[in-house]
Amino acid sequence: MRALLALASLIRHPARTALAVAGIAVSSAMLLDMVMLASGMRLSFRELLDARGFQIRLSPKGTLPFDTEATVGDGRATLEALQRHPAVQAVAPNLGTQLIAPRGEVGVTLAALGVEPAVQGDYTLLEGTQPARGEVVASRAALRALDRRLGDTLTLASDWDTQLRLFRSTQVYRVAGVARFHYLGADQNVVALPLADVQALDDGARDDRLSSIMVRLRPNANAADVARDLTAQLPRVSVLTTADAVAQADERLAYFRNLAFILGSVSLAVGFLLVTTLMTVSVNERIGEIAVQRALGVQASRIVQQIVAEGLVLSLVGGALGLGLGLLTARYLESILGDFPGLPPDISFFVFQPQDALSAMGMLVVAGALAGILPSWRAARLPIAATLREEAVA
Amino acid sequence: MRPLTLITLLMFLAAPASAQAPLSTIALDERLRADAGLRVGDTVTLSTTPDGAGTRMVVAAFTRRTADPSEVARSEYKVRLHLDDLQALLGYGDRVDRFAVVTRDSAATERTLSAVNAQAFGFRAHRSRDIAVETGRTFAVINRFHRAIGVITILASAIFLLCIMLLRVEERRREIATLRLIGLSRRTVVQAIVVEATAIALLGAVLGTGLGWVSSLAVNRFYQGLYRTPLVFSLVTPDVVLLAVSLSAVLGVAAGWLAAQRLVQRAPLALLGR
Numbered sequence: 001m002r003a004l005l006a007l008a009s010l011i012r013h014p015a016r017t018a019l020a021v022a023g024i025a026v027s028s029a030m031l032l033d034m035v036m037l038a039s040g041m042r043l044s045f046r047e048l049l050d051a052r053g054f055q056i057r058l059s060p061k062g063t064l065p066f067d068t069e070a071t072v073g074d075g076r077a078t079l080e081a082l083q084r085h086p087a088v089q090a091v092a093p094n095l096g097t098q099l100i101a102p103r104g105e106v107g108v109t110l111a112a113l114g115v116e117p118a119v120q121g122d123y124t125l126l127e128g129t130q131p132a133r134g135e136v137v138a139s140r141a142a143l144r145a146l147d148r149r150l151g152d153t154l155t156l157a158s159d160w161d162t163q164l165r166l167f168r169s170t171q172v173y174r175v176a177g178v179a180r181f182h183y184l185g186a187d188q189n190v191v192a193l194p195l196a197d198v199q200a201l202d203d204g205a206r207d208d209r210l211s212s213i214m215v216r217l218r219p220n221a222n223a224a225d226v227a228r229d230l231t232a233q234l235p236r237v238s239v240l241t242t243a244d245a246v247a248q249a250d251e252r253l254a255y256f257r258n259l260a261f262i263l264g265s266v267s268l269a270v271g272f273l274l275v276t277t278l279m280t281v282s283v284n285e286r287i288g289e290i291a292v293q294r295a296l297g298v299q300a301s302r303i304v305q306q307i308v309a310e311g312l313v314l315s316l317v318g319g320a321l322g323l324g325l326g327l328l329t330a331r332y333l334e335s336i337l338g339d340f341p342g343l344p345p346d347i348s349f350f351v352f353q354p355q356d357a358l359s360a361m362g363m364l365v366v367a368g369a370l371a372g373i374l375p376s377w378r379a380a381r382l383p384i385a386a387t388l389r390e391e392a393v394a
Numbered sequence: 395m396r397p398l399t400l401i402t403l404l405m406f407l408a409a410p411a412s413a414q415a416p417l418s419t420i421a422l423d424e425r426l427r428a429d430a431g432l433r434v435g436d437t438v439t440l441s442t443t444p445d446g447a448g449t450r451m452v453v454a455a456f457t458r459r460t461a462d463p464s465e466v467a468r469s470e471y472k473v474r475l476h477l478d479d480l481q482a483l484l485g486y487g488d489r490v491d492r493f494a495v496v497t498r499d500s501a502a503t504e505r506t507l508s509a510v511n512a513q514a515f516g517f518r519a520h521r522s523r524d525i526a527v528e529t530g531r532t533f534a535v536i537n538r539f540h541r542a543i544g545v546i547t548i549l550a551s552a553i554f555l556l557c558i559m560l561l562r563v564e565e566r567r568r569e570i571a572t573l574r575l576i577g578l579s580r581r582t583v584v585q586a587i588v589v590e591a592t593a594i595a596l597l598g599a600v601l602g603t604g605l606g607w608v609s610s611l612a613v614n615r616f617y618q619g620l621y622r623t624p625l626v627f628s629l630v631t632p633d634v635v636l637l638a639v640s641l642s643a644v645l646g647v648a649a650g651w652l653a654a655q656r657l658v659q660r661a662p663l664a665l666l667g668r
Binding site (some may be wrong): 013015016019020022023026027029030251252254255258262263267270273274277278281284285329332333336337339340341 | 613
C-alpha cells in the first residue's frame with residue numbers, strides 16, 4: 001500500500017519525475033563508471049600478469065621489468081640459480097633491445113625481444129611457428145609497417161652508425177610467425193627472436209645479459225616466500241611477485257584512482273541533492289494532503305515510510321537506467337583512454353564486475369533513502385489542526 | 395643506454411667528506427634530502443651496479459623536479475653529474491646522447507635545422523616543438539578524457555537545473571495564473587521566468603567558480619604532495635571561468651524557457667485548479 005501511494009505520488013507529476021529519474025540516471029552512470037575505473041585497472045593488470053602463469057618477475061635491481069633500459073649481467077648464473085630452487089617450475093628469460101629495418105637512411109625502428117620460445121610468456125602465436133635461430137615472430141603492426149608477410153624475409157640492423165651513415169650488424173631473418181604481444185602496445189612494431197640471436201648482436205656485446213626473467217612456480221608454492229628466498233640469493237636483481245607488481249602499478253595510477261573517488265563522490269552528492277530537492281518540494285506541495293491523512297488516523301511512521309519509499313523508487317529506477325547508461329559511457333571513455341601510446345591491448349581502465357554495479361546501486365539507494373528522511377520527518381511532525389486551517393484559508 | 399635512466403639505479407652511502415681527495419661534485423634530487431637524510435657537503439658513492447666499487451662524489455646541491463607531466467608518476471630519483479664524470483662512470487667515452495641548442499629567433503631555428511641536417515655527419519636536428527608534440531600524446535588522451543567527463547557533468551547539471559526550474563514554476567502556478575488574469579502577456583511571463591532561471595544559473599556559476607577555485611587549490615596541494623612535484627594539476631583560468639559562466643547562462647535560459655512553456659500553455663483558470 002505504501003509503495004502504491006508512493007508510486008501514485010510520483011506519477012502525478014510525470015515530467016518532474018521523468019527529469020528527476022534522468023538526473024539520477026546520469027549521476028548513477030557516472031558513479032558506476034568511477035567505481036569501475038577505481039578498481040578496473042588494478043584488476044585488468046593483475047589478470048594480464050596472471051594470465052601467462054608466471055608468478056614472479058625479476059628485473060635489474062631498483063627497476064621494474066622493462067621500465068628502464070638497464071640489464072642484468074651474469075644471465076646464465078642467474079638462470080641456473082633460479083632453476084635450482086625447488087619451488088621453481090619454469091624460467092623465461094628475456095632481453096629487450098631495438099632493431100632497425102633499413103629503409104633509406106631512416107629505417108623502421110622495432111622493439112625486439114630475445115626470448116626462449118619454448119617457455120616465453122610475452123606473446124601468443126596467432127599464425128606460423130615459434131622462431132628458430134635466424135627467424136622472428138612479428139606483431140601485425142610490424143608486418144604492416146615493413147610490408148612483409150608470414151614466410152617473407154626481412155633485414156634487421158642493431159644500430160645506425162651516425163658517423164659512417166651505415167647500419168650495423170645487419171642480418172636477414174625469416175618471418176616464422178605472427179604474434180600478439182601482451183605487454184606492449186597493440187600498435188607497436190615488435191619482433192621476438194631467440195634469446196641467443198639478440199645476445200649475439202654487435203659481436204656479442206649483449207652476451208649473458210638479460211632485461212627481465214619471468215618465473216613460473218610449482219603448484220602450491222607460496223610466491224612471497226619464494227620471492228624472499230630469491231631476493232636473498234640474488235642481490236643484483238629486484239624480485240617482484242604479482243602482488244608487488246600490482247602495488248607498484250597502483251602507485252603510478254593513483255591519479256585515476258583519486259579522480260574516480262572525487263568524481264564518484266560528486267556524482268553521489270548530486271544524486272542525493274536532486275532527490276532531496278524533489279522530495280522537499282513534493283512534501284511542501286502535499287502538506288494539506290498529509291495533514292488530512294494524519295487527521296484520518298494514519299500514523300506518522302507510515303507517512304515517513306511513504307515519503308522515503310518515493311525517494312527509494314526514484315533512486316532505484318534512476319539507478320537501473322544509470323546502469324545501462326554507465327556501461328555505454330564506460331565503453332566510450334575506455335575508447336578514449338585506450339589511445340594511450342604503448343598501452344598493452346589487454347589492459348582495460350573500466351572493468352565491469354557485478355559487485356561494482358551492486359555497490360554503486362547500494363550507495364545510490366542509501367542516498368535516496370537518506371534524502372527522503374528529512375522532508376518526511378518534517379511532514380510527520382506537522383501540527384495537524386493548524387495545517388488544515390492554513391490550507392483551508394489558502 | 396641513457397645515462398640519466400641508469401643513474402637512478404645507483405646505491406649511495408653517506409660518509410664524511412675527505413679533506414685530501416679532490417672529489418667531483420654532484421647535484422641530487424631534492425626528495426633524497428628528505429628520504430635519505432643527505433645534506434650538502436656529504437659524500438656519496440656511485441656505482442653502475444649494486445656491488446660495484448663505485449666513485450665517490452660530494453653533494454654540492456639539491457635540485458627540484460621540473461614541472462614535467464611525463465615524470466610525475468615516476469618515483470626514481472634524478473641526479474646531475476658533470477658530463478665528463480658521468481662519461482667516466484659509465485665508460486661512455488666521448489659520447490653524448492643529445493645536444494640542446496638555444497637559437498636567437500624562429501628564423502635562426504630554421505636555418506640551424508637545415509644546416510645541421512644537411513651538413514653535419516651523424517646528427518639529426520629536431521625542433522623542440524615537434525618533440526613536445528610526439529611526447530604529448532599521452533596528455534592529449536588525458537585531455538580528451540577530461541573533456542568527456544566534462545560533457546557528462548554538463549548533461550547532469552542541465553537536467554538538475556531544468557528539474558529545479560520546473561519545481562519552481564510549479565510552486566508558483568497560482569501566482570502566475572493571477573498575473574495572467576490581471577493582463578500580463580504570456581511573453582512577459584516567459585521573459586520573467588527566463589530572467590529568473592538565468593539569474594539562478596549565474597548565481598550558481600559564481601558560487602561554483604568559487605568552489606572550483608577552492609577545490610583546485612586542494613587538488614593541487616594533494617597531488618603536489620602525493621607526487622612531490624611542482625606541477626600544477628588544476629588551473630582556474632579566465633577562459634575556464636568564462637566558459638563555465640557562459641554555459642551556465644545558456645543552460646539557465648534554456649531551462650527557464652522550457653519550464654515557462656509548460657506554464658503558459660495552460661489556461662490561467664486551469665492553473666488555479668478551476
